[in-house]
Amino acid sequence: DQQVKQNSPSLSVQEGRISILNCDYTNSMFDYFLWYKKYPAEGPTFLISISSIKDKNEDGRFTVFLNKSAKHLSLHIVPSQPGDSAVYFCAASARFGTSGSRLTFGEGTQLTVNP
């Protein structure tokens, strides 16, 4: 059961334009959502997150939108830069007791920003 889905395995955009990466989830117990960026042969790096009590969070060129009723979130990058080319993972979090939380990842979207 794939609880977090990124239906687009790849996305190609021109430098300076907007990149929109999408993610859908099925588990209504998820209460926090994160985006990670990954370069080949490296570990993912945390990019931006959003709590389920919000519908938007912005950090510089990156904005994450959450639509709880649709169980959908998206990451907007504007303007896109060639250095943004990487695999982007969506992750959703559910708490386990009071000890912490576990993340469920989507399968990733390869973003290519063309100069």
Add this chain to the structure above:
Amino acid sequence: SQTIHQWPATLVQPVGSPLSLECTVEGTSNPNLYWYRQAAGRGLQLLFYSVGIGQISSEVPQNLSASRPQDRQFILSSKKLLLSDSGFYLCAWSLSGTASYEQYFGPGTRLTVT
């Protein structure tokens, strides 16, 4: 600041051989620790997580095991590797308790089982 180390960076092992991957975290105490695997062209699959020394939770039945002998050390092991164990293994840490949801990843180990 906190740092996370993994080694080795790459490993080629024959089928049936043992495995030991190590992960250590610096700059924090009592972190939650995680092992993930990324198979080729796939997402990140959580294998194990630990909330303290000697406390290991397994997410999927498999040929692997994990141990946490010290507060900031997490080890992934196998007695006999299978071809299907090939992949990119990632260790991650997070703050314990309800302080934070974010997990921070190490550089990963590329394992090829031949």
